[in-house]
Amino acid sequence: MITTNDIKQAAAFIQKKVTFTPEIGLILGSGLGVLAEEIENPVRISYSKIPGFPVSTVEGHAGQFVFGTLQGKKVAAMQGRFHFYEGYSMDKVTFPVRVMKEIGIERLIVTNAAGGVNTEFEAGDLMIITDHINNMGTNPLIGPNDNELGVRFPDMSEAYSKRLRQLAKEAAGEINISVQEGVYVGNTGPVYETPAEIRMIRTLGGDAVGMSTVPEVIAARHAGIEVLGISCISNMAAGILDQPLTHDEVIETTEKVKANFLSFVKTIVNNMN
């Protein structure tokens, strides 16, 4: 079990190297880590150096924090994240969010690559997450509750901040890109879904499906962090198009939408207060 002491130790380690207080946290998903390269005066800290941090193993995930300035704002960006399917406990998956809270982060932008379930979507679309469905069969808050971290029964009625969603829509308008909005369904993976599972997810109200984000957002809301979620629709989900799904396709599409993704998130960060 992760204790407040573990969180404080990791935070203290970071604060020895990073002299400012970051205001905005960013979790950069598969193929989306390039955003961290835009950060000015970067201080990079490999996860493997931080006490208590697991090591990231998936292709397209660099496995480091990048602290610095983006659009004049102090940010902490996670280039790579920890997935439940890698075998990490939910405690480990959400540990970085706890540490971000400890170093002062109050707002978090969570990004991911996701499969498009809504048939109106196309690969390459960006989607503002309006809400999520936790389909992972577990919850990162199961176990004794540490009241110092958050309440026993956190409210999830506005998991994805209305205010930040509005700000993101305005940012999209400002740079003239069209964005989708929808519900993200978090599955454990590592398999992609079957076509029947995708039909089920659509019936249940899902617009996009992925293997991350949900545990991090639950931990963030528990910690009182305001959250914005952005999915890059990297492929249409199983059974929609007559073709198999591959991780290469996911990375290829995120590569193609990189420019839009970068200017979208940068405009959001710029306009955040």
Ligand code: HPA
């Ligand atoms: N399903 C689950 N996770 C994903 C997908 C998908 O189709 N695409 C990218 N991550």
